[in-house]
Amino acid sequence: MILELAISPTPPGVGPARLIISLRDTLGNPVEGADVNVEGNMNHAGMVPVTGTALRQGPGLYVLPEFRFTMAGSWVLTATATLPDGREARTRKNTDVVGPPQRGHL
Amino acid sequence: MSRAPSASSRRDLLKAPLLGTFLRWRHARSALQVVLLGIAVVVITDGLFGPQLAPKNMAGILPWVHWRGFVALGLLVAGNLFCMACPFMLPRRLAKKILPGNRHWPRTFRTKWLALFLLFLFLWAYEAFDLWASPWLTAWVALAYFVAAFVIDGFFRGAAFCKYLCPIGHFHFVNSLVSPLEVAIRDPEVCATCRTRECITGVYEKRRALDAPGARAPGSAPVKAVRMSERGRLLQNGCELWLYQGTKAGNMDCTFCMECIHACPHDNVGILSRPPARELWEDPLRAGIGRFSQRPDLAALALFLTFAAFMNAFGMVSPVYAVESWLGKLLGLSSEPVLVGLLFVAGMILLPAGLLALTAAASATVSGSGRSVIEEATRYGWALVPVGFGMWVAHYLYHFLIGGLAIIPATQEYLADLGLPLLGAPEWTLGPLVPESWLIPLELLFLELGLLVSLVVAYRIAQRELGPGPRAVRATVPWGLLAITLSVAGIWLLLQPMEMRGTVMGG
Numbered sequence: 141m142i143l144e145l146a147i148s149p150t151p152p153g154v155g156p157a158r159l160i161i162s163l164r165d166t167l168g169n170p171v172e173g174a175d176v177n178v179e180g181n182m183n184h185a186g187m188v189p190v191t192g193t194a195l196r197q198g199p200g201l202y203v204l205p206e207f208r209f210t211m212a213g214s215w216v217l218t219a220t221a222t223l224p225d226g227r228e229a230r231t232r233k234n235t236d237v238v239g240p241p242q243r244g245h246l
Numbered sequence: 247m248s249r250a251p252s253a254s255s256r257r258d259l260l261k262a263p264l265l266g267t268f269l270r271w272r273h274a275r276s277a278l279q280v281v282l283l284g285i286a287v288v289v290i291t292d293g294l295f296g297p298q299l300a301p302k303n304m305a306g307i308l309p310w311v312h313w314r315g316f317v318a319l320g321l322l323v324a325g326n327l328f329c330m331a332c333p334f335m336l337p338r339r340l341a342k343k344i345l346p347g348n349r350h351w352p353r354t355f356r357t358k359w360l361a362l363f364l365l366f367l368f369l370w371a372y373e374a375f376d377l378w379a380s381p382w383l384t385a386w387v388a389l390a391y392f393v394a395a396f397v398i399d400g401f402f403r404g405a406a407f408c409k410y411l412c413p414i415g416h417f418h419f420v421n422s423l424v425s426p427l428e429v430a431i432r433d434p435e436v437c438a439t440c441r442t443r444e445c446i447t448g449v450y451e452k453r454r455a456l457d458a459p460g461a462r463a464p465g466s467a468p469v470k471a472v473r474m475s476e477r478g479r480l481l482q483n484g485c486e487l488w489l490y491q492g493t494k495a496g497n498m499d500c501t502f503c504m505e506c507i508h509a510c511p512h513d514n515v516g517i518l519s520r521p522p523a524r525e526l527w528e529d530p531l532r533a534g535i536g537r538f539s540q541r542p543d544l545a546a547l548a549l550f551l552t553f554a555a556f557m558n559a560f561g562m563v564s565p566v567y568a569v570e571s572w573l574g575k576l577l578g579l580s581s582e583p584v585l586v587g588l589l590f591v592a593g594m595i596l597l598p599a600g601l602l603a604l605t606a607a608a609s610a611t612v613s614g615s616g617r618s619v620i621e622e623a624t625r626y627g628w629a630l631v632p633v634g635f636g637m638w639v640a641h642y643l644y645h646f647l648i649g650g651l652a653i654i655p656a657t658q659e660y661l662a663d664l665g666l667p668l669l670g671a672p673e674w675t676l677g678p679l680v681p682e683s684w685l686i687p688l689e690l691l692f693l694e695l696g697l698l699v700s701l702v703v704a705y706r707i708a709q710r711e712l713g714p715g716p717r718a719v720r721a722t723v724p725w726g727l728l729a730i731t732l733s734v735a736g737i738w739l740l741l742q743p744m745e746m747r748g749t750v751m752g753g
Contacts, residue, residue, distance in 0.1 A: 154743075179674075181299060183379040184746050185306040185656075186649020188677035212564055212745035214379065216299055239564060239743065 141165055141229035145178070145219045152237050154212050159204040161194050163221050163229065170200020174221040174229075178204055183214040183234075194219075209237045259324075259427060259517035260507070269517065272482075272508050278331035286333045286388055292660055293385025302674075305381035307649070307656045309388070315646020317418070318639045322692075325427040325517070326418045329408070329501035334395040338407070345400030355410055357543040362550055365413040369554055370590050373561045374583035378746065405486035408501055415501065420551045421635045422497040423628075424699065426522045429500055429507065429515065430491075436514040437492035444484055445491040445506035445515060446533075451478030482509045485534075491515055493533040496525035498544070523699050526628040527706035538628060545624040552634030553598040556735055557590060559641045563742035601731075602627065605724045613712055613721035625711060626725050629704035633729045636696020637736045640689035647688070650679035686740065693736045700729040 141163060148158040159178055163171040176194040181187070190210060194202035202221075209215065215237050221229045260266045268274050285308060293305030300306025313328075320327035341347065377383050391414075398407040408415050431437050442453055483505040485491070491506050491514075507515045529539050538544060560566055570585045579585055606622035609615070615622060655672035662672070680688075704725040708718035 181301045182746070183300055183376075184310070185301045185303075185378070186311045186645050186652055186677065187301065188652075189301065189674050212743055214746065239745075 141171055141221065141223075141227065143219055143221050143229040143231040145217060145231055145233045147217070147233070147235055151235060152209055154209055154237060154239060156206040156208050159192070159194065159207045159217070159219075161202040161204070161219050161221070163200050163202065170198075171221075171223070172196070172200065174202070174223050176202040176204075176219060176221045178207060178217055178219045180207065180209065180215050180217045182211060183216055187211060212237050212239055257519040258432070259519075261516070269504065270507075275330060275504055276336075279333050279336045282331045282333035283336050286392075288660065290385045290388050293381040293383075293388070296381060296660070296663065298381055300379050300381055301652065302656060302659060303381035304656055304660055305384040305388075306378070307652055309384055310378045311645050311649045312653060314642040315650065318642040318646070321418065321421045321425050321635070322639055323426065325425040325429075326422040326497060326500060326502045329415055329418050330503065332415075332501070334391050334412075335405075335408075335503075337392055338395045338399045341396045341400030347400055347403065349402050351402050351404075351406040351410060358410075358416065358541075358547040359543050361411055361413065361416045362543070362547045364411060365416055365547075365550065365554070366590070366594065368413040369558055369594070370583075370587055373558075373590070374586040404488060405501070405503075409487045409499060416547060417551060419498050419500070420548045420631060421638060422500070423526055423548075424523045424632050424635045425497060426519055427517055428497050428520055428525075429502055429504070430494065430518045430520070432514050432516050432518070434492075436512045440492070440512065440514075442511065443490065443492070444482070444509040444511055446484040446488065448480050448484035448505075449482035449509050449511075450480055452476060484509050488534040490533040493531065495528070495530045495532040498525075498532065498535055498538075523632055523703055526631055526703045527710060529625075529710065539625045542620055542624045545627045548631050549598060549602060549623070549627045550594060552630045552732070554594050555634040555637035555641070556732060556739065557593040559637060559736070559739045560593065561586070562641075562744055562746050563739060564745040565742060567745065601728060605728045608724035609708075609721045612723065613708070613717045615711065615721065626704065626707050626721070629700050629707055629725050630729055630732065632699035632703060633693070633696040633732050633736070636693040636699075637732075637739075639692040639696070640736070640740060643692065644685055644689055647679045647685060648682070649677050651676040689740045690737065693733060693740065697729055697733040701726050704729065 142165070144162045146160045146162075148160065161176050161178070163174055163176070165171055178192050178194060180190040187210070190208060192204045192207050194204040197203040213236070215235050217233045217235065219231050219233075258266075260270055271277075289305045289308050292303050296303045296305070300310075317328050371377060371387075375383055377387065394411070395407045398411060399405060444453075485494075485506050486503070487499045487501065489499055489506075491510070494500070502517070507517075529537050531537055535541065535544070566589075570582070570589065573588060574580055574585055577588075602623050603619050606619040606626065609626060610617050610619070610622045617625075654669075654676050655674045658667075658669040658672040661668055701722075705718065705722045708721040708725075712718045712721060
């Protein structure tokens with residue numbers, strides 16, 4: 141399976157962003173019925189990860205409408221799709237999150 | 247100096263129930279070192295072979311969240327506890343056995359300039375190569391540390407690595423000047439009559455000392471002079487940083503290794519309480535160091551660390567990227583290590599040098615001291631250490647307080663990766679130790695406490711140099727203003743949005 145993750149807007153800002161995940165088989169056909177979860181970690185230790193579950197929005201298309209980036213900086217997003225038969229696909233995407241500024245976050 | 251309070255008025259950690267018993271145990275330091283060595287092994291193995299995502303790797307969490315937090319807390323409430331438990335010194339003992347270890351450290355390098363350079367290199371590498379985001383690089387830094395300590399101390403006498411090179415140790419040496427505990431003698435009279443000085447020479451099978459009639463410690467047996475070659479086996483090290491307890495003053499260069507405590511045949515060395523920061527304004531002739539006021543290299547180290555506290559924090563807030571981008575466009579550069587290097591040279595060396603020159607010139611002029619800028623800065627620069635320490639504490643405690651509990655899921659995952667899922671599935675939502683709303687007030691509290699102490703120290707130094715009166719007040723003003731400027735810069739930094747961008751090793 142091929143799992144792809146896109147972020148809107150790009151680059152995302154601190155606050156909510158839309159994550160669009162597409163799941164296809166090796167022939168390019170959409171894969172349905174998957175549980176799709178996303179975990180976002182900052183690339184430095186000590187910050188609690190942000191997690192969310194994407195909802196089906198079309199054939200092989202899953203969307204997480206409000207994935208909330210809590211801080212500016214480098215993030216690593218890991219999306220995992222699990223099919224009812226236990227098959228799993230995973231992808232990882234790095235992104236820089238920019239302001240708007242949140243005061244008092246040294 | 248710091249022996250000014252009478253021994254009876256000072257609390258002695260060695261006499262505390264349980265803790266004192268443990269610390270008096272000859273193998274107490276080794277026990278602490280073994281624990282930290284175990285942790286270092288975890289950091290190195292997970293860093294090299296574990297998941298390369300810092301928040302999920304022991305090498306991302308333990309050094310950059312917990313170690314720094316505990317160092318800040320340790321220095322704040324006790325003293326140089328990390329050097330006491332330093333794991334890098336364990337393999338070094340082996341080096342002392344299998345390598346010659348008899349060379350004298352070159353006279354040219356018996357200053358703090360090399361340590362200052364290495365400290366700069368360490369702080370630069372941390373930012374330029376995003377060590378905080380790279381468990382793999384962090385593991386290699388730890389390994390390099392073990393190798394460096396092993397090789398240096400394997401070929402040179404004493405603890406040359408600690409005294410002249412170790413960047414981390416020098417961070418502790420400077421900031422422990424503000425700590426409330428020191429390794430010190432209980433009764434100066436005992437040292438005055440001691441002829442054997444095991445606290446620095448060590449304890450051998452045969453005692454070495456010269457025993458002048460009537461000049462020995464009460465109750466001790468007369469001893470004859472014994473040649474070096476006849477002393478036999480070394481049973482207990484003395485101070486390997488060459489701090490003779492009789493004239494040792496304060497925490498500079500003291501690793502809290504407790505060798506002197508175990509070596510003293512008169513049980514005259516303790517871990518004593520003292521007024522924090524007092525040694526910054528007193529200027530006795532210190533064993534193994536000399537006078538602070540005559541050591542520009544030491545003052546430069548202390549001042550470098552003070553300004554580095556602010557630059558290190560600046561490297562983690564959003565405006566740094568705007569400055570880097572502006573600098574890159576201006577110079578036509580895109581290499582982050584180069585840009586960070588330029589920024590750090592400007593912020594940790596050039597700007598501080600300019601500010602210090604102005605301040606020292608002002609204080610020399612208004613007080614009429616007639617001293618050069620360097621002489622003045624070498625005397626008064628120590629006043630800035632507390633505000634710098636306040637910034638380090640604010641910064642390091644932020645990371646510790648916001649991510650302290652992350653060690654729990656990381657340990658769960660580490661054990662699971664080893665095939666020992668003893669603690670269950672990782673609970674990654676654990677993180678903060680305190681509510682987020684507490685952080686800013688706490689950070690500001692530490693920073694401003696540091697400022698307050700800096701102002702007091704500046705005035706006490708001026709009093710020492712000029713005597714009480716208006717000249718002392720006038721000399722204090724420029725240093726007080728510089729401390730306030732740093733504090734305002736610190737407040738601005740603490741209120742900035744944090745932003746840490748870096749190379750992500752995970753894929």
